[in-house]
Amino acid sequence: MTPDTRPAAPQPHAPATESQDTAPGYAAAQAAYDAAQDSGDMVQCLAPDGTVVREDLLPEPATRLELYRQMRRARHFDERGWVLYRQGRLGVFPPFGGMEASQVGTAAALTKDDWLFPTYRDTGAALTLGLPIARTLAYWRTSPHGWHMPADLKVLPFYIPIATQYPQAVGAALAERRQGTRNVAMAFIGDGGSSEGDFHEALNFAGALNAPCVFILQNNGWAISVPTRAQTRATDLSRRADGYGIPGVRVDGNDALATYHVTREAVERARSGGGPTLIETVTYRVKPHTVADDPSRYRSEADTAGWDAKDPVTRLRTHLLNAGLMTEASEADLLAEIATEFEAALAEADSYPEPTPAEILDHVFAEPTPQLQKQRAEILAEHTAQDSAQNSKEQA
Amino acid sequence: MTPDTRPAAPQPHAPATESQDTAPGYAAAQAAYDAAQDSGDMVQCLAPDGTVVREDLLPEPATRLELYRQMRRARHFDERGWVLYRQGRLGVFPPFGGMEASQVGTAAALTKDDWLFPTYRDTGAALTLGLPIARTLAYWRTSPHGWHMPADLKVLPFYIPIATQYPQAVGAALAERRQGTRNVAMAFIGDGGSSEGDFHEALNFAGALNAPCVFILQNNGWAISVPTRAQTRATDLSRRADGYGIPGVRVDGNDALATYHVTREAVERARSGGGPTLIETVTYRVKPHTVADDPSRYRSEADTAGWDAKDPVTRLRTHLLNAGLMTEASEADLLAEIATEFEAALAEADSYPEPTPAEILDHVFAEPTPQLQKQRAEILAEHTAQDSAQNSKEQA
């Protein structure tokens, strides 16, 4: 931790009153925050070195293997994504490497009948529930094919305007109850996003209306350049649940078995009419905000250093190898299979045609209004004209 | 409590899933809520019957008398307001009788250098800090004279759009610190209003930026027709403070000595750089939502019954008489003085002229834009024309 390179706390004290600051200042706040991130009040199943600390929380072996597979799929996407981005074959996207346990362990507690409301960073969660890799690549290629949401999934498109997904998850959850199902809605948000009003309104609505929701708050330490401790004076965001009379849980967000365990409990409670739960996954954004971001502008290497040792993939891997659930050979097969799947998806994404000009007006209403019909005609006229101009130029 | 006349909890369960509701249902939630309202976890100084339960919290005798005087002024306004409304001499206004301790005890902890952000229901707080009665009457008479905010006060106009005042109070408080003063900002909100996103954002900002704010949450049991227990599953709204890492206090909102005590502590903490506090005053809206509202549509007499015995004015009165700080005679003088003050203010309000047509375009910008100048000319042309037409008709 090198305090001088971290953004200083935004504390607008007038110099004249500086001495009045008898209350815990920001150094103390930071220390408290940092301490809380390591404290034992988080649910943990595997220690960072992969040893089991809560035998009673261990999921079935098959589940542990499946969690590893999904984390690997996610990591593969993230790693290949970087390469593809540098090759100009993928647009700017927000990486999530290092956050796989937080995304996969939680989403894995759902079935395909449940709702998933992911943010732009939650590719790992969406892939876990079955969002096709090809569509996801298309999305970050700025192709409308990334907007074709599969009919057999209730995975919503990535949410860009922060926190808006939270109240919507309440509505989807309520609708399921109204329709007599046991399905639930899960929504993701970041530490930064939890400062938005929608976060509060959603948790309160879910509690008041007893909506079967699971709210995942991924505390990855940063909202772009703003560290969590500058985002709030609270050191334990799961305690916000108390203010809504609903359960709140803090979990090691780099421990897939722990995130899976607490989420499954929350999902079960929601399914059986017990209402919503807030789960804070304590993790870290080891990567830049997006592949185009340069974090050295606002944080130092030292800031992120401790987190490599907590890597969620390595942690589960060690456990699986130690527990004899996986061998290096079986892992190699898995990785090969994942690579094959990805390359096939990439080929599929490559095959998606470019959008046509008038497509930008598709799907605004079930029936285009007269205005949209006219605007479409304008576009067609212009682009047909251009195309023929282009053609005649080329022919000339 | 007659559960059949209270609005039922808005729990959209499909009949098919009703049996899934193994979790505490709304009967339990209501019971929990009701219990919490009477529980000993509220700060209290005077018991409902006026006996002292916390000797150590008693303010100075002069302060107690001043609190009584201000509560009486407030009640007088409320009582006369009803009469004036029925006489057609006052417009629709939101009464606050029964909530005087919650408004006066809190506002009395401020000085005229502090900021007050009142809602439409907080006339008692505004009067305590010195908002002229005549202006307040003018406001509820729908006269722009109710908008002339005194230059020597930092009392803001009543907030109509709910919760918007909270983030603004953070800004005023920060500005004071930036300017090197020890002044604080106090903002009011209702139980209903605390469901809005602005509530959350403000508390979090105030904590993160260490703003000298005192947030008063008046839990008066109702948001128009919606009872607090349907507004949230939480039974103790002061616990929301925990989620922001700031102190939260729950106080008997019908005990002026208790509200004064906890608020003064919070104000002192804020002044000395200790940051914001959330204070939940537990009180009751014994009156209708506005003087034009008919609460029998949504609640029964029985709902409000218990609260008469907790009346804040009677409670402090009994204490002052018992403690020998006031006699029936000195009280009579006080009441006479208050009545005289009010009638003088009423006369002043009566003397305010009606607004002129073009006044509606005043004070939009420091300099009217060309557009506003033109619009003003339109209004003047029309109304001069009308006036002369009227005049000539009258002369004819």
Place this chain on the structure above:
Amino acid sequence: MTATATPPTGTRNMTMVAAINDALDIALAADDTVHIFGEDVGVMGGVFRATDGLQAKHGEGRVFDTPLAEAAIVGMGIGMGLAGLKPVAEIQFAGFLYPALDQILSHLGRYRHRTRSRYHLPMVIRAPYGGGVHTPEQHADSPEAILAHTPGVKVVIPSTPADAKGLLLSAINDPDPVFFFEAIKLYRSVKEDVPVGDYRVPIGKARLVTQGDDVTVICYGGMVEVAQKAAAAAAQAGIGVEVIDLRTLVPMDTDTVITSVAKTGRAVIVTEAPRTAGFHSEIAAVIAEEAIEHLRAPIVRVTGFDAPYPPFTAVEDVYRPNPLRVAKAIRQVMDY
């Protein structure tokens, strides 16, 4: 909507608020997926009683109060719509829609688009709007232009009880989001015969209120009765005024407007929203684009002013267009 055994026929004389209540009742009865929610809509039946009795009749699951938070009311409605319900939200006053604008501008109109119709939002948002009845600050706002500028949402504003019923039933049955603004001034001030049963008025068709050859007056909602009075006065002076009640702003019935202006050559547009960049400007722009060769006089907008709507009883009618101001505008375009 499922057909009943003996479809009800005939009409009933009712106010606009009763007609709205009737439409909601019919929609709730006909379609299990319809849900009504908002602040005070349950036991209390809404501050204007538009949902009066509906919770008692259709149950607390179908008609329910929410906590006080407009962003979540709309956000929750979006989620309900995603999951196959037909949410009908009430916002207590149009001026309190503002906290929900993020959900609206960011999602309501975009969902079909950004999922290529995998999801669509058959949501209706009702809100009382406009002035004329001496409400407090911010209770008389007319924010319809903001919604009209939001791609993917429709905007409907009825001016009669029958239209209110017929348009609301169309809105609830529309597969896409519809804003339904109800002029507070009209809730109880007029009664008319309203068809019983599942009566529909199509979204997107304007209504010719009066016919005339000299001036076209385009308006909607609370301004229609104002325009009608001005037209009646003009008729006395031998001026034929064609009053067009737009009924729906999005999609706007441009044809009816252009056809009328082509005939009269004069256009007056009346709304009670602030002057700059109101929906009146859109109407004027469409005419200036499509019917300019027919215009014999400048287009005149009669609107509110570039100041907040005044809560001052004494001068409220200075701000809100009244028949005199509209009549003056009619004279102005005639005398040009």
Place this chain on the structure above:
Amino acid sequence: MTATATPPTGTRNMTMVAAINDALDIALAADDTVHIFGEDVGVMGGVFRATDGLQAKHGEGRVFDTPLAEAAIVGMGIGMGLAGLKPVAEIQFAGFLYPALDQILSHLGRYRHRTRSRYHLPMVIRAPYGGGVHTPEQHADSPEAILAHTPGVKVVIPSTPADAKGLLLSAINDPDPVFFFEAIKLYRSVKEDVPVGDYRVPIGKARLVTQGDDVTVICYGGMVEVAQKAAAAAAQAGIGVEVIDLRTLVPMDTDTVITSVAKTGRAVIVTEAPRTAGFHSEIAAVIAEEAIEHLRAPIVRVTGFDAPYPPFTAVEDVYRPNPLRVAKAIRQVMDY
């Protein structure tokens, strides 16, 4: 602003984002009450680097990061303004202004009015807006019409580095709230000589970009360079185009527009906002009201469409007006 001993003179060649940074730096230095805040504006210097280096230079009290919540950013700014500061808030993208619209529509423009000038809000809200640079969903919105329809707030949109500096310094020194939208496309794409020191461009005066007798093209912000290119092409064909950069939407410089249209008799209006009820419609309405007798052709609006701005690189320029489309509109009004 206090006068410096030797007022700096001359110019410096810079981009628009550099000019904005320069203006902010000057304002911070000149006036202790100026405070800059928003998401990532501190150490990071903003996602576009508009506040780069300002925290280091002026301190964490003057330039600071806030938690991620736009309503509170604006709400807090309002409170700071009430208490005598000059708040300059940055909203990271105009499309993320929506959560703050309640604070804006309910308070920012009303405060002076509802306290009869006891309080006024000298607040500036800066936000990058518009498209052309392949941003993700909702990062290219142009919501200026909503603000223009809000009484009591001004709306400024510069199109050159010098104007950006001069208008921003005027905005910060304006006693009333000013929205300052910065075209993302222009941040770094042009450089020009910008006067050093406390350079001001008055709010409310349009800029004549090119002169011409045949067609008036009215635009602002990111559309000015588009219009300029179209005008240059038209000039080749012998058509004289007068490009007007509005610079401020509120208050709008109606005189300059009307004078030009009176001369040319033809008006084309260009914005990148959705078609229905955009600010282009207001401009058209003003012309239709005040200059109709001069019009020799219908007014033509060249705008975005009634769909969300597409985040699809391949077809982004279909949505966002380009010189070809503007040129076509110029031909259209010429050929009428």
